[in-house]
Amino acid sequence: MFEVTQKPIELILARNLMSSLSTPAFLVDQGGMLIFYNEAAGTLLGKRFEEIGTVGPAEWGSIFGPFDESGNPVPYDELPLVISVRKGRPAHSVMTIRSADGATHRIEASAFPILTAHGSRGAIAVFWPVDGNGVPVEGNGAGA
Amino acid sequence: MRVKLWGTRGSVPSPGPETIRYGGNTSCVQVTLSDGSMLALDAGTGIRSLGLALQQEATRLHILLTHLHLDHIQGLVFFAPAFRPQTEIVIWGPASPEASLRDRIARYISAPLSPVEVRELPCDVSFRHCPESEWEIGPARIRAASVTHRGPTLGYRVTDSGNSLTYIPDHEPGLGTEIDELDEDWISGFELARDTSLLIHDGQYADQEYPDHVGWGHSAISHSIAFANRVGAERTLLFHHDPLHSDDFLDALDREARDRWVALGHDPNTIEVAAERSEYDLPVGAPAATA
Numbered sequence: 001m002f003e004v005t006q007k008p009i010e011l012i013l014a015r016n017l018m019s020s021l022s023t024p025a026f027l028v029d030q031g032g033m034l035i036f037y038n039e040a041a042g043t044l045l046g047k048r049f050e051e052i053g054t055v056g057p058a059e060w061g062s063i064f065g066p067f068d069e070s071g072n073p074v075p076y077d078e079l080p081l082v083i084s085v086r087k088g089r090p091a092h093s094v095m096t097i098r099s100a101d102g103a104t105h106r107i108e109a110s111a112f113p114i115l116t117a118h119g120s121r122g123a124i125a126v127f128w129p130v131d132g133n134g135v136p137v138e139g140n141g142a143g144a
Numbered sequence: 145m146r147v148k149l150w151g152t153r154g155s156v157p158s159p160g161p162e163t164i165r166y167g168g169n170t171s172c173v174q175v176t177l178s179d180g181s182m183l184a185l186d187a188g189t190g191i192r193s194l195g196l197a198l199q200q201e202a203t204r205l206h207i208l209l210t211h212l213h214l215d216h217i218q219g220l221v222f223f224a225p226a227f228r229p230q231t232e233i234v235i236w237g238p239a240s241p242e243a244s245l246r247d248r249i250a251r252y253i254s255a256p257l258s259p260v261e262v263r264e265l266p267c268d269v270s271f272r273h274c275p276e277s278e279w280e281i282g283p284a285r286i287r288a289a290s291v292t293h294r295g296p297t298l299g300y301r302v303t304d305s306g307n308s309l310t311y312i313p314d315h316e317p318g319l320g321t322e323i324d325e326l327d328e329d330w331i332s333g334f335e336l337a338r339d340t341s342l343l344i345h346d347g348q349y350a351d352q353e354y355p356d357h358v359g360w361g362h363s364a365i366s367h368s369i370a371f372a373n374r375v376g377a378e379r380t381l382l383f384h385h386d387p388l389h390s391d392d393f394l395d396a397l398d399r400e401a402r403d404r405w406v407a408l409g410h411d412p413n414t415i416e417v418a419a420e421r422s423e424y425d426l427p428v429g430a431p432a433a434t435a
Contacts (some may be wrong), residue, residue, distance in 0.1 A: 005328075005329050005330045005335065006289070006328075006331075006334055006335040007329050007330055008290070009289070009290035009291060009292060009332055010290075012292065012330055012331075013292060014334050015330065016319060016320035017320065019320060021319065029404050116241075117239040117240060117241045117296070118239070118276055130411055
């Protein structure tokens with residue numbers, strides 16, 4: 001029988017698009033595995049995707065924190081990406097993430113599911129840095 | 145398995161003295177399986193000639209559509225077996241959240257675009273969405289997978305008696321990325337074409353033409369060659385010729401493709417620009433016949 005290891009075309013196209021964006025963007029598959037983030041996200045986190053590679057749902061949240069406004073860890077189930085991939089709907093939140101050098105960044109995260117005629121393929125999230133007043137940083141946020 | 149090309153042109157039929165050798169009919173490939181049963185890959189205008197060539201007694205046919213752009217379905221209403229009541233035709237194609245395959249094809253086979261409606265076809269015709277898993281038609285295993293093009297588009301792999309044909313006529317695997325730099329599982333169409341005996345692949349544009357057509361859903365020949373090289377195709381046919389490409393232009397493209405293929409360490413006789421009515425036997429050897 002044919003062994004299928006290839007990514008679905010919707011994820012391939014999503015990665016191609018994300019690779020061209022200067023907005024930090026993350027891609028998870030339908031099982032919640034983090035399978036890609038772009039250069040802008042790597043800049044924000046202080047680590048390129050190639051340094052981390054594909055990681056499971058329990059691990060990728062811890063890569064960048066995240067924390068709520070009170071500094072408490074955001075429960076895994078409340079992360080926008082997790083909500084999108086599990087419930088098949090968009091999700092949004094404001095949170096603080098921590099990059100590899102220990103610096104923290106306030107961001108808005110928006111996630112949406114990738115749904116097809118054959119069901120869910122995964123989800124995409126974009127991170128948008130906000131300033132100290134909670135206002136989105138103008139431009140694309142890359143390098144924030 | 146025997147493969148015959150009835151239409152190799154892309155986009156729109158391009159008959160005329162300047163396209164007489166490579167052909168002007170749009171996409172259609174006949175596949176004769178080891179038990180004599182037959183598949184047609186796509187139903188561009190080439191399927192009209194295929195229909196005329198089929199014996200009257202052919203009663204069950206499978207047509208596998210990659211997608212529903214007009215150059216891949218235009219010949220359906222001119223396919224003679226569809227007008228014989230003893231014929232059973234099964235049309236396979238991509239699913240869409242918008243409408244069923246039958247309803248989407250009926251937009252073409254209906255007034256004012258067509259003099260007949262689907263329900264008026266004398267044959268027994270049915271429509272099936274391609275499953276995500278492999279399925280069987282006669283002695284062949286068929287696999288369909290979505291590939292990079294505009295709109296829901298499939299490529300096919302037909303495996304029979306240990307030989308495989310991979311058909312991806314409309315494909316832009318190099319869109320926004322470098323094929324040579326990607327891991328295999330991130331290359332559109334890779335699993336369909338891995339180690340295939342015969343790859344029929346989009347080769348619509350010369351490299352110098354591609355920058356003006358990025359995102360149109362087709363390959364520059366450097367993409368086609370990089371793809372064929374990565375998947376390890378035994379033999380490759382560059383297909384879906386641009387309607388503006390004359391025979392002389394395609395001759396030059398053929399030479400360029402072979403030169404590049406040699407530079408990658410391959411036999412120049414294992415890649416060529418596809419010509420209408422050419423035939424190939426699998427396992428791969430010399431063309432069985434060329435009209």
